Amino acid sequence: MRDCCNEFSRSALLRKAVAEAGSGLPGIEPGMPLPAGTGLDRRSFLARSVGLALAVYGAGALAPRVLDEGIAQALAAGGPDTVLVSIFLDGGADSLSLLFPHGDPEYRRLRPRLALPDSGLVFSEDPRLRWHPAAASFQTLHSEGKLSVLPAVGYTNADQSHFTSRHYWEVGATDPRLRTGWLGRYLDRVGTPDNPLQGVSLDGDLSPSLATAKVPIAALSGAADYSFSAPGVWGPVESRMLDAIGALGAPRSSDPALGTARAVTYQSHRLRQQLEPFDSDFGSPVAYPQSEDGFPNQLRGLAAMLAAGLPMHCIALSAYGMYDTHSDQPDRLAEGLKLTSDTLLAFQRDLEARGLANRVLTLVWSEFGRRAEENGSDGTDHGAAGIGFLMGSRVRGTMIGEFPGLNGGLDEDGNLKATVDYRSVYCSVLEQWLGTDAGPIVPGASSFARVPLLR
Amino acid sequence: MDTAGLPSLSSARKIPVFRGRFGPAEAERLLWRAGFGPRPGEAKKLAKKGLQGAVNSLTHPKRERLVGHAPVDDDRHAIAPLDAWGHDHLWWLDRMVRTSRPLVERMALVWHDWFATSNEGVGSQKLMLRQNRLLRRHALGSFEQLLLSVTRDPAMLLWLSGTDNEKGAPNENYGREMMELFTLGAGRGYTERDVREQARALTGFRNDWDDDVGPVNFRYDPSRHDPGLKRIFGRRGRFGWQDACRLSIRHPSHRSFFVSKLWSYFIPTPPSAATRRALEGLYTSNNYSVRPVVEAILKHPRLYTGPRMVKPPVVYLAGMLRATRRGIDTEAWTWLANQAGQQLFYPPNVSGWDDERWLDTASFLARWDIAGRVLRPVAQKTSDKAPLDAGKLLARALDFWGGPILTSATHRALKSFAAQAIADADRNWKKAQYPPLIENALRQLIAVSPDWQTS
Numbered sequence: 006m007r008d009c010c011n012e013f014s015r016s017a018l019l020r021k022a023v024a025e026a027g028s029g030l031p032g033i034e035p036g037m038p039l040p041a042g043t044g045l046d047r048r049s050f051l052a053r054s055v056g057l058a059l060a061v062y063g064a065g066a067l068a069p070r071v072l073d074e075g076i077a078q079a080l081a082a083g084g085p086d087t088v089l090v091s092i093f094l095d096g097g098a099d100s101l102s103l104l105f106p107h108g109d110p111e112y113r114r115l116r117p118r119l120a121l122p123d124s125g126l127v128f129s130e131d132p133r134l135r136w137h138p139a140a141a142s143f144q145t146l147h148s149e150g151k152l153s154v155l156p157a158v159g160y161t162n163a164d165q166s167h168f169t170s171r172h173y174w175e176v177g178a179t180d181p182r183l184r185t186g187w188l189g190r191y192l193d194r195v196g197t198p199d200n201p202l203q204g205v206s207l208d209g210d211l212s213p214s215l216a217t218a219k220v221p222i223a224a225l226s227g228a229a230d231y232s233f234s235a236p237g238v239w240g241p242v243e244s245r246m247l248d249a250i251g252a253l254g255a256p257r258s259s260d261p262a263l264g265t266a267r268a269v270t271y272q273s274h275r276l277r278q279q280l281e282p283f284d285s286d287f288g289s290p291v292a293y294p295q296s297e298d299g300f301p302n303q304l305r306g307l308a309a310m311l312a313a314g315l316p317m318h319c320i321a322l323s324a325y326g327m328y329d330t331h332s333d334q335p336d337r338l339a340e341g342l343k344l345t346s347d348t349l350l351a352f353q354r355d356l357e358a359r360g361l362a363n364r365v366l367t368l369v370w371s372e373f374g375r376r377a378e379e380n381g382s383d384g385t386d387h388g389a390a391g392i393g394f395l396m397g398s399r400v401r402g403t404m405i406g407e408f409p410g411l412n413g414g415l416d417e418d419g420n421l422k423a424t425v426d427y428r429s430v431y432c433s434v435l436e437q438w439l440g441t442d443a444g445p446i447v448p449g450a451s452s453f454a455r456v457p458l459l460r
Numbered sequence: 461m462d463t464a465g466l467p468s469l470s471s472a473r474k475i476p477v478f479r480g481r482f483g484p485a486e487a488e489r490l491l492w493r494a495g496f497g498p499r500p501g502e503a504k505k506l507a508k509k510g511l512q513g514a515v516n517s518l519t520h521p522k523r524e525r526l527v528g529h530a531p532v533d534d535d536r537h538a539i540a541p542l543d544a545w546g547h548d549h550l551w552w553l554d555r556m557v558r559t560s561r562p563l564v565e566r567m568a569l570v571w572h573d574w575f576a577t578s579n580e581g582v583g584s585q586k587l588m589l590r591q592n593r594l595l596r597r598h599a600l601g602s603f604e605q606l607l608l609s610v611t612r613d614p615a616m617l618l619w620l621s622g623t624d625n626e627k628g629a630p631n632e633n634y635g636r637e638m639m640e641l642f643t644l645g646a647g648r649g650y651t652e653r654d655v656r657e658q659a660r661a662l663t664g665f666r667n668d669w670d671d672d673v674g675p676v677n678f679r680y681d682p683s684r685h686d687p688g689l690k691r692i693f694g695r696r697g698r699f700g701w702q703d704a705c706r707l708s709i710r711h712p713s714h715r716s717f718f719v720s721k722l723w724s725y726f727i728p729t730p731p732s733a734a735t736r737r738a739l740e741g742l743y744t745s746n747n748y749s750v751r752p753v754v755e756a757i758l759k760h761p762r763l764y765t766g767p768r769m770v771k772p773p774v775v776y777l778a779g780m781l782r783a784t785r786r787g788i789d790t791e792a793w794t795w796l797a798n799q800a801g802q803q804l805f806y807p808p809n810v811s812g813w814d815d816e817r818w819l820d821t822a823s824f825l826a827r828w829d830i831a832g833r834v835l836r837p838v839a840q841k842t843s844d845k846a847p848l849d850a851g852k853l854l855a856r857a858l859d860f861w862g863g864p865i866l867t868s869a870t871h872r873a874l875k876s877f878a879a880q881a882i883a884d885a886d887r888n889w890k891k892a893q894y895p896p897l898i899e900n901a902l903r904q905l906i907a908v909s910p911d912w913q914t915s
Binding site for chain 2: 231233234235236237238239240241242243245246248249250252253254255256258260261262263265266267269270272273276
């Protein structure tokens with residue numbers, strides 16, 4: 006059964022094709038913008054210095070060895086001070102369910118079937134609102150002051166095409182022709198020409214927000230594979246065997262080739278130990294939700310990679326869930342929100358346990374919100390302003406923009422009006438978190454108000 | 461003293477010959493350096509021939525016999541080396557595994573690296589295999605004939621723009637590499653003017669294009685040749701492509717280049733000046749014949765008493781298949797060798813593979829996976845009987861690999877692993893079940909040990 010709209014499926018398919026082929030869009034509809042990064046050259050590449058299989062975009066003619074040395078140098082330099090993680094709720098998440106005006110009769114009138122019962126999950130900053138019952142983890146994060154909520158973020162005259170609106174968010178401008186992502190343009194200014202890990206998509210293919218014009222970026226498909234297994238060996242014997250690799254590599258030798266072979270054997274042993282956390286639960290200081298989906302593993306792996314000092318600066322990935330809930334919204338939304346919010350809480354706890362929490366800021370966004378009035382099929386249609394979050398130990402933890410309410414807060418189409426422009430958020434992130442002038446990165450940056458993000 | 465022109469015997473007399481005991485250890489090293497390692501029992505058999513007889517059996521082999529079953533893919537179908545991706549690699553690997561003339565095959569590999577041509581630029585497995593036959597045919601013959609044949613070889617003509625090089629529009633690609641990489645060495649006695657003039661001398665080759673087949677009908681077309689006067693290495697003449705080759709071979713820098721480069725494939729440290737000069741004399745007085753030079757190198761004391769060399773990935777792989785008497789039965793050997801850094805017919809560039817950098821953490825994992833893949837079909841099951849004794853298990857695992865001679869450090873590490881794993885067996889069922897697992901692990905660890913990675 007399919008609950009999303011046709012345009013959503015088509016958009017997802019087309020984008021996947023673009024990302025995989027790295028060039029040209031197949032028969033795209035007139036008027037749809039090309040995603041940022043379309044046409045960037047793509048190369049598979051094994052980053053030997055860190056044992057990761059990557060797809061590298063925009064590296065041009067750079068030899069793998071140069072990229073590898075770039076990564077190794079960045080690794081040696083200790084990695085970046087700040088990390089930005091961009092997490093996308095794909096399909097247009099329903100802000101009016103995520104944080105809903107439970108006491109408002111207008112809400113019950115617009116949503117006779119979908120209005121949620123009082124979850125009891127109070128939103129401390131606005132007594133009108135309650136958290137979705139599946140989003141208790143968001144309430145926990147918010148109550149600890151580690152989650153800033155953007156209850157109505159967007160832009161005026163919101164485009165209601167998944168394709169176009171997502172593109173606007175990705176490029177940081179309402180410009181269908183822009184071909185670089187907002188984070189890509191940032192990386193072009195501050196990045197290095199040889200470290201593709203500076204901008205990493207964890208979704209396995211290019212993330213348009215990260216699409217650069219000059220410097221290389223990369224895609225990593227989930228967990229790194231640097232594990233050693235041998236046929237007919239398991240259990241305690243296997244553990245002993247893995248330790249024995251280190252023992253084989255430990256002795257020194259005056260013979261250069263034997264010395265090299267031993268040194269590499271030992272390095273491989275060490276690298277396996279370092280990358281083990283990306284591979285299994287083992288080594289992760291906190292428990293992540295159990296799921297068939299890769300999302301919890303992606304963030305667990307990310308925390309482990311950051312802890313290992315990998316030179317990753319801007320990271321993009323999609324959250325778990327299908328948020329284009331034209332029908333069957335109650336179950337679909339609850340399912341997506343539960344795993345996504347629980348995973349984000351686990352990620353925050355993981356970063357705290359690893360002493361990394363002060364270095365990481367996570368931005369959660371969606372291409373739009375949904376219509377205030379429900380449709381006739383247990384769902385909602387495309388809206389305008391939607392919900393966003395900033396998560397981290399250094400965020401202010403207070404609302405950015407207010408909830409406009411359903412009386413006077415809706416536009417002529419019955420969609421929520423934005424109380425903060427997403428480009429204000431981008432400019433503020435660039436200047437306050439990444440420490441760079443937003444002017445050259447976000448078109449028309451001076452016309453967007455800055456909002457205080459950090460404590 | 462210039463030894464050129466002296467009779468070969470006199471040159472040969474100045475080259476030291478190994479006088480130590482030529483036992484199984486020496487025969488084993490010889491088989492790894494001049495071939496693809498021993499089949500079970502082969503080192504002992506070769507040792508009985510003594511050094512002279514052993515080297516002679518390699519440099520003057522009988523007619524080739526292919527031992528074992530013909531190569532098949534994962535579906536047990538005959539491989540399709542001309543068409544299927546990666547089957548070209550399987551085809552040659554099969555020759556390395558089954559041949560009764562290992563040195564001929566090893567020399568073909570030397571020439572593949574020396575005249576490194578990649579199908580990345582050629583785009584035809586058929587033409588690559590045609591070049592491969594050429595390299596094998598000239599394996600131990602005249603280097604002059606080899607160079608002449610390579611110069612007009614279709615794959616090389618495509619790879620280094622030979623058929624783009626025509627009168628009035630010379631292309632310097634081949635002429636430059638012929639001097640820099642194939643015959644003289646960078647900056648060793650030629651000028652930019654020589655490069656331009658060589659390019660003119662090499663004009664005249666062409667081919668047609670067939671939309672179905674690709675490049676066809678390679679030929680020399682006098683009307684595309686620049687017949688004018690050229691000045692190469694200070695000599696004037698209406699030189700053609702054969703002159704270009706012969707002038708390079710007779711250039712005073714060639715013999716030292718040839719001898720040093722050839723030596724480096726067998727012995728990791730350069731020859732003494734006296735040995736090098738004697739080898740040069742042997743080379744020129746035998747009319748640029750490869751065989752006597754290889755023979756002298758294979759008898760040199762440094763090969764047996766000097767430092768080790770890291771085995772190239774395909775040698776490592778072919779050697780394990782020979783040791784276990786396994787034929788080609790999976791396409792995995794192509795991608796595994798690729799991951800280990802050496803896919804046949806795809807050298808990284810025209811200067812060939814970098815023999816100094818075979819081993820790193822990524823290629824170590826690939827070698828581990830190669831070993832595991834070799835061992836998989838013959839892994840011991842838990843129901844198999846094996847002694848609960850570290851020393852005996854190690855002896856059995858060594859025996860499995862044909863009794864390779866290990867350093868004492870490696871021996872200790874392996875034995876200590878086995879002893880610890882046995883100590884873990886605190887119940888009767890474990891005492892029965894662990895030994896075959898330990899034996900499997902020992903086989904794996906021996907195959908990836910620094911000792912086995914080198915020879």
